[in-house]
Amino acid sequence: MFQTEDKDRRAVGRWLLFMAFMVFAMVVVGGATRLTESGLSMVDWRPVTGVLPPIGDDAWQAEFAKYQQSPEYKLKNYHMSVEDFKGIFYWEWGHRLLGRLIGLFFFVPMVWFWAKGRVPDGYKPRLAALFVLGGLQGLMGWYMVMSGLVDEPAVSHYRLTAHLSLALLIFAALFWTALSLLNPKPAGGTPLLKRLTHTAMLVLVLQLVMGALVAGLKAGHIFNTWPLMGETFVPEGLWFMEPWWLNMLDNAITVQFDHRIGAYVLTILVVVIGFMAQNAPRETKNAVYLLIGAVGVQMLLGIIMLLKEVPVSWGTAHQGGGVLVLAAIINLMHKQRGRIAK
Secondary structure, three states: OHHHHHHHHHHHHHHHHHHHHHHHHHHHHHHHHHHOOOOOOOOOOOOOHHHOOOOOHHHHHHHHHHHOOOHHHHHOOOOOOHHHHHHHHHHHHHHHHHHHHHHHHHHHHHHHHHHOOOOOOOOHHHHHHHHHHHHHHHHHHHHHHHOOOOOOOOOOHHHHHHHHHHHHHHHHHHHHHHHHHHOOOOOOOOHHHHHHHHHHHHHHHHHHHHHHHHHHHOHHHOOOOOOOEOOEOOOOOOOOOOOHHHHHHHOHHHHHHHHHHHHHHHHHHHHHHHHHOOOOOHHHHHHHHHHHHHHHHHHHHHHHHHHOOOOHHHHHHHHHHHHHHHHHHHHHHHHHOOOOOO
Protein backbone atom coordinates (compact mmCIF):
# COMPACT_ATOMS: atom_id res chain seq x y z
CA MET A 1 0.00 0.00 0.00
CA PHE A 2 2.80 2.40 0.90
CA GLN A 3 4.52 1.66 -2.40
CA THR A 4 1.30 2.49 -4.27
CA GLU A 5 0.90 5.77 -2.38
CA ASP A 6 4.52 6.67 -3.08
CA LYS A 7 4.03 5.87 -6.76
CA ASP A 8 0.97 8.11 -6.89
CA ARG A 9 2.84 10.94 -5.18
CA ARG A 10 5.66 10.72 -7.71
CA ALA A 11 3.27 10.58 -10.67
CA VAL A 12 1.24 13.61 -9.56
CA GLY A 13 4.42 15.43 -8.57
CA ARG A 14 6.06 14.91 -11.98
CA TRP A 15 2.90 16.07 -13.73
CA LEU A 16 2.78 19.27 -11.63
CA LEU A 17 6.48 19.84 -12.26
CA PHE A 18 5.77 19.64 -15.99
CA MET A 19 2.91 22.12 -15.54
CA ALA A 20 5.26 24.50 -13.71
CA PHE A 21 7.62 24.26 -16.70
CA MET A 22 4.73 25.10 -19.04
CA VAL A 23 3.89 28.17 -16.98
CA PHE A 24 7.56 29.16 -17.12
CA ALA A 25 7.39 28.86 -20.93
CA MET A 26 4.18 30.93 -20.87
CA VAL A 27 5.93 33.73 -18.98
CA VAL A 28 8.84 33.69 -21.44
CA VAL A 29 6.53 33.76 -24.48
CA GLY A 30 4.51 36.51 -22.79
CA GLY A 31 7.68 38.55 -22.41
CA ALA A 32 8.52 38.12 -26.10
CA THR A 33 4.95 39.04 -27.04
CA ARG A 34 5.22 42.24 -25.05
CA LEU A 35 8.67 43.15 -26.35
CA THR A 36 7.65 42.59 -29.99
CA GLU A 37 4.62 44.82 -29.29
CA SER A 38 2.28 42.07 -30.43
CA GLY A 39 -0.10 41.94 -27.49
CA LEU A 40 -2.82 44.11 -29.05
CA SER A 41 -2.92 42.37 -32.43
CA MET A 42 -5.96 40.26 -31.47
CA VAL A 43 -8.79 42.64 -30.66
CA ASP A 44 -11.33 40.08 -29.46
CA TRP A 45 -11.38 37.10 -27.14
CA ARG A 46 -12.72 33.83 -28.49
CA PRO A 47 -11.78 31.08 -26.04
CA VAL A 48 -13.02 28.27 -28.34
CA THR A 49 -13.14 29.53 -31.94
CA GLY A 50 -9.87 31.41 -31.51
CA VAL A 51 -7.85 28.20 -31.22
CA LEU A 52 -6.98 28.25 -34.93
CA PRO A 53 -5.33 31.21 -36.65
CA PRO A 54 -6.93 32.72 -39.79
CA ILE A 55 -6.77 30.30 -42.71
CA GLY A 56 -6.75 31.73 -46.23
CA ASP A 57 -6.46 35.25 -47.59
CA ASP A 58 -10.08 36.18 -46.89
CA ALA A 59 -9.77 35.19 -43.23
CA TRP A 60 -6.56 37.18 -42.85
CA GLN A 61 -8.13 40.23 -44.49
CA ALA A 62 -11.10 40.00 -42.11
CA GLU A 63 -8.81 39.72 -39.08
CA PHE A 64 -6.68 42.61 -40.32
CA ALA A 65 -9.80 44.72 -40.86
CA LYS A 66 -10.73 44.28 -37.20
CA TYR A 67 -7.21 45.29 -36.15
CA GLN A 68 -7.43 48.39 -38.35
CA GLN A 69 -10.23 49.66 -36.10
CA SER A 70 -7.99 49.56 -33.03
CA PRO A 71 -6.13 52.56 -31.57
CA GLU A 72 -2.79 50.81 -32.12
CA TYR A 73 -3.28 50.63 -35.87
CA LYS A 74 -4.77 54.12 -36.21
CA LEU A 75 -2.16 55.88 -34.07
CA LYS A 76 0.93 53.74 -34.48
CA ASN A 77 0.84 51.00 -37.12
CA TYR A 78 -1.18 52.70 -39.88
CA HIS A 79 1.62 51.84 -42.34
CA MET A 80 1.33 48.10 -41.64
CA SER A 81 0.46 45.58 -44.37
CA VAL A 82 -1.29 42.25 -43.92
CA GLU A 83 2.07 40.47 -44.03
CA ASP A 84 3.44 42.76 -41.32
CA PHE A 85 0.30 42.12 -39.29
CA LYS A 86 0.86 38.36 -39.45
CA GLY A 87 4.24 38.85 -37.73
CA ILE A 88 2.70 40.34 -34.60
CA PHE A 89 -0.51 38.30 -34.74
CA TYR A 90 1.27 34.96 -34.45
CA TRP A 91 3.05 36.01 -31.24
CA GLU A 92 -0.21 36.88 -29.48
CA TRP A 93 -2.01 33.87 -30.95
CA GLY A 94 0.82 31.59 -29.81
CA HIS A 95 0.69 33.10 -26.32
CA ARG A 96 -3.05 32.48 -26.07
CA LEU A 97 -2.73 28.99 -27.56
CA LEU A 98 -0.13 28.08 -24.96
CA GLY A 99 -2.53 29.29 -22.27
CA ARG A 100 -5.24 27.01 -23.64
CA LEU A 101 -2.83 24.07 -23.74
CA ILE A 102 -1.87 24.69 -20.13
CA GLY A 103 -5.53 24.57 -19.16
CA LEU A 104 -6.05 21.35 -21.14
CA PHE A 105 -2.89 19.65 -19.85
CA PHE A 106 -3.92 20.50 -16.31
CA PHE A 107 -7.62 19.67 -16.44
CA VAL A 108 -7.49 16.30 -18.22
CA PRO A 109 -4.79 14.68 -16.00
CA MET A 110 -6.42 16.16 -12.90
CA VAL A 111 -9.73 14.53 -13.75
CA TRP A 112 -7.95 11.24 -14.55
CA PHE A 113 -5.95 11.18 -11.29
CA TRP A 114 -9.09 12.15 -9.38
CA ALA A 115 -11.25 9.47 -11.02
CA LYS A 116 -8.62 6.78 -10.44
CA GLY A 117 -8.29 7.73 -6.79
CA ARG A 118 -4.61 8.56 -7.25
CA VAL A 119 -4.63 12.10 -5.85
CA PRO A 120 -2.71 11.92 -2.53
CA ASP A 121 -4.61 12.78 0.63
CA GLY A 122 -5.03 16.50 1.20
CA TYR A 123 -4.13 17.52 -2.35
CA LYS A 124 -7.56 17.66 -4.01
CA PRO A 125 -8.33 21.18 -2.70
CA ARG A 126 -4.92 22.35 -3.93
CA LEU A 127 -5.51 21.01 -7.42
CA ALA A 128 -8.96 22.59 -7.56
CA ALA A 129 -7.55 25.93 -6.40
CA LEU A 130 -4.79 25.77 -9.02
CA PHE A 131 -7.35 25.13 -11.75
CA VAL A 132 -9.43 28.12 -10.62
CA LEU A 133 -6.33 30.33 -10.56
CA GLY A 134 -5.55 29.27 -14.12
CA GLY A 135 -9.01 30.30 -15.25
CA LEU A 136 -8.69 33.64 -13.48
CA GLN A 137 -5.37 34.18 -15.24
CA GLY A 138 -7.07 33.86 -18.62
CA LEU A 139 -9.64 36.46 -17.60
CA MET A 140 -6.89 38.73 -16.25
CA GLY A 141 -5.03 38.49 -19.56
CA TRP A 142 -8.06 39.66 -21.52
CA TYR A 143 -8.78 42.36 -18.92
CA MET A 144 -5.24 43.61 -19.50
CA VAL A 145 -5.57 43.60 -23.30
CA MET A 146 -8.88 45.49 -23.09
CA SER A 147 -7.09 48.46 -21.53
CA GLY A 148 -5.13 48.96 -24.76
CA LEU A 149 -8.13 48.79 -27.08
CA VAL A 150 -9.95 51.93 -25.93
CA ASP A 151 -8.06 55.18 -26.52
CA GLU A 152 -4.31 54.68 -26.18
CA PRO A 153 -2.41 51.77 -27.85
CA ALA A 154 -0.84 50.63 -24.59
CA VAL A 155 -2.07 48.31 -21.87
CA SER A 156 -2.36 49.52 -18.30
CA HIS A 157 0.89 48.88 -16.45
CA TYR A 158 -1.18 48.08 -13.38
CA ARG A 159 -3.05 45.34 -15.23
CA LEU A 160 0.15 44.04 -16.79
CA THR A 161 1.70 43.83 -13.32
CA ALA A 162 -1.35 41.96 -12.01
CA HIS A 163 -1.25 39.58 -14.99
CA LEU A 164 2.43 38.73 -14.56
CA SER A 165 2.16 38.53 -10.78
CA LEU A 166 -0.70 36.04 -11.00
CA ALA A 167 1.31 33.93 -13.47
CA LEU A 168 4.23 33.86 -11.02
CA LEU A 169 1.89 32.95 -8.15
CA ILE A 170 0.57 30.01 -10.18
CA PHE A 171 4.12 28.94 -11.02
CA ALA A 172 5.15 29.14 -7.36
CA ALA A 173 2.12 27.13 -6.21
CA LEU A 174 2.70 24.45 -8.84
CA PHE A 175 6.42 24.20 -8.10
CA TRP A 176 5.97 24.09 -4.31
CA THR A 177 3.25 21.45 -4.56
CA ALA A 178 5.36 19.35 -6.93
CA LEU A 179 8.34 19.53 -4.58
CA SER A 180 6.14 18.54 -1.64
CA LEU A 181 5.07 15.41 -3.50
CA LEU A 182 8.49 14.49 -4.86
CA ASN A 183 10.58 15.40 -1.78
CA PRO A 184 8.35 14.95 1.27
CA LYS A 185 11.25 14.98 3.76
CA PRO A 186 12.87 18.38 4.47
CA ALA A 187 16.63 18.71 4.74
CA GLY A 188 16.57 21.37 7.45
CA GLY A 189 18.33 24.63 8.16
CA THR A 190 19.26 26.92 11.03
CA PRO A 191 16.70 29.47 12.31
CA LEU A 192 18.84 32.35 11.02
CA LEU A 193 19.16 30.77 7.57
CA LYS A 194 15.41 30.26 7.38
CA ARG A 195 14.74 33.89 8.34
CA LEU A 196 17.23 35.12 5.76
CA THR A 197 15.67 32.91 3.09
CA HIS A 198 12.18 34.21 3.85
CA THR A 199 13.52 37.77 3.75
CA ALA A 200 15.09 37.07 0.36
CA MET A 201 11.73 35.80 -0.88
CA LEU A 202 10.04 39.01 0.29
CA VAL A 203 12.65 41.12 -1.50
CA LEU A 204 12.29 39.01 -4.63
CA VAL A 205 8.50 39.39 -4.65
CA LEU A 206 8.88 43.17 -4.47
CA GLN A 207 11.56 42.99 -7.15
CA LEU A 208 9.36 40.96 -9.49
CA VAL A 209 6.46 43.37 -9.04
CA MET A 210 8.79 46.29 -9.68
CA GLY A 211 10.13 44.53 -12.77
CA ALA A 212 6.59 44.20 -14.10
CA LEU A 213 6.08 47.94 -13.56
CA VAL A 214 9.36 48.60 -15.40
CA ALA A 215 8.03 46.55 -18.32
CA GLY A 216 4.63 48.22 -18.29
CA LEU A 217 6.08 51.73 -18.18
CA LYS A 218 8.89 50.81 -20.64
CA ALA A 219 11.25 52.21 -18.04
CA GLY A 220 14.07 50.02 -19.33
CA HIS A 221 14.37 52.29 -22.36
CA ILE A 222 15.61 55.22 -20.28
CA PHE A 223 19.02 55.54 -18.59
CA ASN A 224 20.64 52.72 -20.56
CA THR A 225 23.84 53.02 -18.57
CA TRP A 226 25.26 51.08 -15.64
CA PRO A 227 26.16 51.39 -12.79
CA LEU A 228 25.16 55.06 -13.09
CA MET A 229 21.80 56.32 -14.29
CA GLY A 230 23.04 58.85 -16.78
CA GLU A 231 25.85 60.68 -15.04
CA THR A 232 24.81 60.04 -11.44
CA PHE A 233 23.92 57.08 -9.26
CA VAL A 234 20.74 58.80 -8.03
CA PRO A 235 19.11 60.55 -11.00
CA GLU A 236 17.00 63.69 -10.94
CA GLY A 237 13.26 63.44 -11.30
CA LEU A 238 12.63 60.71 -8.74
CA TRP A 239 9.94 62.60 -6.83
CA PHE A 240 8.29 65.10 -9.18
CA MET A 241 4.85 63.50 -8.87
CA GLU A 242 2.35 64.36 -6.16
CA PRO A 243 1.53 62.68 -3.87
CA TRP A 244 5.03 61.26 -3.39
CA TRP A 245 4.01 57.60 -3.35
CA LEU A 246 2.67 57.87 -6.89
CA ASN A 247 6.28 58.01 -8.08
CA MET A 248 6.74 54.41 -6.87
CA LEU A 249 4.08 53.26 -9.34
CA ASP A 250 3.87 55.75 -12.20
CA ASN A 251 7.25 57.46 -12.48
CA ALA A 252 9.44 55.50 -14.92
CA ILE A 253 12.62 57.01 -13.46
CA THR A 254 11.73 56.02 -9.89
CA VAL A 255 10.57 52.57 -10.94
CA GLN A 256 13.82 51.81 -12.74
CA PHE A 257 15.85 53.18 -9.82
CA ASP A 258 13.91 51.05 -7.32
CA HIS A 259 14.35 47.98 -9.50
CA ARG A 260 18.11 48.54 -9.58
CA ILE A 261 18.29 49.00 -5.80
CA GLY A 262 16.18 45.89 -5.30
CA ALA A 263 18.64 43.89 -7.40
CA TYR A 264 21.56 45.10 -5.25
CA VAL A 265 19.74 44.31 -2.01
CA LEU A 266 18.78 40.82 -3.19
CA THR A 267 22.30 40.06 -4.40
CA ILE A 268 23.87 41.13 -1.09
CA LEU A 269 21.27 39.16 0.86
CA VAL A 270 21.92 36.02 -1.17
CA VAL A 271 25.68 36.34 -0.64
CA VAL A 272 25.05 36.59 3.13
CA ILE A 273 22.87 33.48 2.89
CA GLY A 274 25.81 31.74 1.22
CA PHE A 275 28.07 32.54 4.17
CA MET A 276 25.43 31.52 6.70
CA ALA A 277 24.87 28.16 4.98
CA GLN A 278 28.34 26.76 5.62
CA ASN A 279 27.10 24.50 8.43
CA ALA A 280 23.75 23.65 6.84
CA PRO A 281 22.86 20.13 5.63
CA ARG A 282 24.32 19.23 2.27
CA GLU A 283 21.01 19.40 0.38
CA THR A 284 20.27 22.83 1.79
CA LYS A 285 23.76 24.04 1.00
CA ASN A 286 23.44 22.85 -2.61
CA ALA A 287 20.14 24.74 -2.87
CA VAL A 288 21.91 27.88 -1.63
CA TYR A 289 24.63 27.52 -4.27
CA LEU A 290 21.95 27.10 -6.93
CA LEU A 291 20.30 30.31 -5.73
CA ILE A 292 23.58 32.23 -5.80
CA GLY A 293 24.15 31.10 -9.39
CA ALA A 294 20.63 32.03 -10.47
CA VAL A 295 20.85 35.52 -8.94
CA GLY A 296 24.29 36.09 -10.46
CA VAL A 297 23.11 35.15 -13.94
CA GLN A 298 19.95 37.23 -13.58
CA MET A 299 21.96 40.26 -12.48
CA LEU A 300 24.21 39.87 -15.53
CA LEU A 301 21.22 39.47 -17.85
CA GLY A 302 19.66 42.63 -16.45
CA ILE A 303 22.81 44.68 -17.00
CA ILE A 304 23.33 43.43 -20.56
CA MET A 305 19.66 43.97 -21.40
CA LEU A 306 19.82 47.54 -20.11
CA LEU A 307 23.04 48.41 -21.92
CA LYS A 308 21.66 47.00 -25.17
CA GLU A 309 18.45 49.05 -24.72
CA VAL A 310 16.14 46.09 -24.13
CA PRO A 311 16.26 43.99 -27.31
CA VAL A 312 13.70 41.20 -27.55
CA SER A 313 16.24 38.43 -26.98
CA TRP A 314 17.86 39.81 -23.83
CA GLY A 315 14.60 41.19 -22.46
CA THR A 316 12.93 37.81 -22.82
CA ALA A 317 15.90 36.06 -21.21
CA HIS A 318 15.78 38.47 -18.28
CA GLN A 319 12.08 37.82 -17.71
CA GLY A 320 12.69 34.08 -17.80
CA GLY A 321 15.63 34.50 -15.45
CA GLY A 322 13.35 36.11 -12.88
CA VAL A 323 11.22 32.96 -12.83
CA LEU A 324 14.33 30.80 -12.34
CA VAL A 325 15.41 32.92 -9.37
CA LEU A 326 11.91 32.48 -7.93
CA ALA A 327 12.22 28.71 -8.41
CA ALA A 328 15.63 28.68 -6.71
CA ILE A 329 14.34 30.51 -3.62
CA ILE A 330 11.25 28.29 -3.46
CA ASN A 331 13.54 25.26 -3.63
CA LEU A 332 15.67 26.58 -0.76
CA MET A 333 12.59 27.41 1.34
CA HIS A 334 11.23 23.95 0.68
CA LYS A 335 14.45 22.29 1.84
CA GLN A 336 14.14 24.07 5.21
CA ARG A 337 10.38 23.83 5.81
CA GLY A 338 9.20 22.73 9.24
CA ARG A 339 12.54 21.46 10.44
CA ILE A 340 15.57 22.98 12.17
CA ALA A 341 18.97 21.37 11.69
CA LYS A 342 20.90 20.56 14.85
